[in-house]
Amino acid sequence: MIFRIQKYERKIFELIGDCAEELGYPTYVVGGYVRDRLLNRPSKDMDIVCVGSGIKLAQQLAGKLKPIPRLVVYQRFGTAMIKHKDLEIEFVGARKESYRSDSRKPAIESGSLEDDQNRRDFTINALAVSLNKEDFGSLVDPFEGLIDLENKTIKTPLEPGKTFSDDPLRMLRAIRFATQLDFEIEPTTYKALSEFKSRISIISKERITTELNKIILSPTPSRGFKMLEETGLLPFFFPEMQALKGVEIRNGKGHKDNFYHTLEVLDNISKHTDNLWLRWAAILHDIAKPPTKRFNDKAGWTFHGHEVVGERMAAKIFKRLKLPLDHKLKYVQKLVRLHLRPIALTKEEITDSAIRRLLFDAGDDIDDLMTLCKADITSKNEAKVVRYLKNYEKVILKLKEVESKDHLRNWEPPISGEIIMEHFHIPPSRIVGNIKSAIREAILDGDIENDYNAAFAYMLKKGEEFGVG
Incomplete structure (x- = not known):
């Protein structure tokens, strides 16, 4: 050297x-x-x-x-x-x-x-x-x-029990360095991580999160999470991630291990982005599968609504880990909430209306959402992966086509609540919201053009229907 x-x-x-x-x-x-x-x-x-x-x-x-x-x-x-x-x-x-x-x-x-x-x-x-x-x-x-x-070895200079007991944050640093540098932790040192894991409880969440984010930003972050789980450190600060691990079989039907699936998605997305918050969205996209897991003989295992519950769980996890509760959390929540939408579009005839609604809901984050969805393809069946990726390309082409025509990223309807109130001489009320929503839905459904004149004419029509015209 x-x-x-x-x-x-x-x-x-x-x-x-x-x-x-x-x-x-x-x-x-x-x-x-x-x-x-x-x-x-x-x-x-x-x-x-x-x-x-x-x-x-x-x-x-x-x-x-x-x-x-x-x-x-x-x-x-x-x-x-x-x-x-x-x-x-x-x-x-x-x-x-x-x-x-x-x-x-x-x-x-x-x-x-x-x-x-x-x-x-x-x-x-x-x-x-x-x-x-x-x-x-x-x-x-x-x-x-x-x-x-x-x-390529991580090893403590003194007896590892003393090193980790003195400053338990070093346990996370050992895993972080091993993950960042692609090193191995020396066996005695690695064993001590399990033996002294409970000491991590005296470390502040801010310092834990600093190390966790560095693991997440590593080239292959799954290595770090696997070590956190194997050593028993993970449940002390991220029990929701630990809860993803395991497969339950009932009547011969099992579901995939969502812990390892999540790590595969995280590694997949890490090949394409260094965006920490997009990587966090990959970590949290299926975080609500354990609490939403249900079984019935006909459908087998289901996780209905996990994207909605996951959105709520993301806020609790960010708060506990002292992660930012600003637009970064909102961004992660949005991607968690929407991550099934593009998948649904690949299973049916893609309509302009469905594309418009996805563009409207995702806004400027649509590209990141599609990156997350492609990373979410983890099947061992290569033909299935190829088919899914081709379907996603069709969705992406349709997104570009509709966006170039309708300009719906971060879109607001051309008729505002103020215009409605001023024209009909009415105060703020439910009727104002109903008219505005009707205009938005008509544009998203393709019933009227996305321009002021068409929207104004539709406003007059709806005003008559609501008795204010």
Whole structure:
């Protein structure tokens, strides 16, 4: 492995080394930056550890950089951050930590580089490179992290039970790194995830969700979810996902395992998008199948209404996991609610009216909805998959045809409630809503053109019917 850095990064390191020498602080770049550079991955975050005051070292460097960088000091934590060009450089003094059983917040005291490396989560994150003049660029690797990096192994530097008990978030980080980097978790370390899983309960939902979202944004997120389920961590923060697992057979009829189906849909969609919220829609599209599951001898297993119940469940899950409750939630809910609509269109003669209604309901999210629906095809029967995909292409062509003609994305009927009230001299009332709805339905059904004159004439007709004409 070669430690690849850019020329301007080397100049920064040399300048940090000069500042460290002036202050008499042995100084190193550690952790993720070293790991990523050895893996030839991009990294703009540098963690600098010095045996001394990280704040003083940052202030010393800030005085030498041009243009003068933004310096942020976190006095309470003994850290400082410099933003210089496209780099974020964090400075901290080497320290050692001790933990209480009921908290992941450690008691901190000054320490050596060895103490600082001992507190790291994994051997591949404990790698350090010297910035000191006498051995500039040399690797400090007390836990053979370089070997683990070459072997694609996630392993704790100390006994895994202590590492995970001290800071249980590291259990999720182990799975996240394994998923992101396509590494394997060393067997003893992996076993400890199950043994100490209950410790995850002391971690805030915000921190759990940060790691979960990074797993979801990985190239093959199913790997992370499978490990979360196998280790027993998943039910602690996402029991609805755990509930999808399993197959029930009754009278010789079984349903598919919706946990593994969901993961397949998630992997499928991840090949086509890095949109976190579209990936969340894939995760939640069948989330309500367990509570809506029913059996009868004629139909077998059914999940009627799971898209409607799933829309409601999405809000509860977002709230519990501290995910945003703004337009991102609304977007996910919309895709969950509508994910069966395009499938239904492939099973019948596609009418312009059905297409108009889908365009009206999906708005600008129609393309993402179709991406989700195509990802939802997980049959092992290749001929069936090909047939479904061809049917979807017909739907997509019809969507384009109707959209170019009727312009229904994010559409509002050409006659507003204000126009209705003003023309008929009536106050806000149910009649106003009824007339407006009738105009909208007539346009969507293709009974009248989508323009003002046609809609106005129809408004007059409906006004007479409702006794206000």
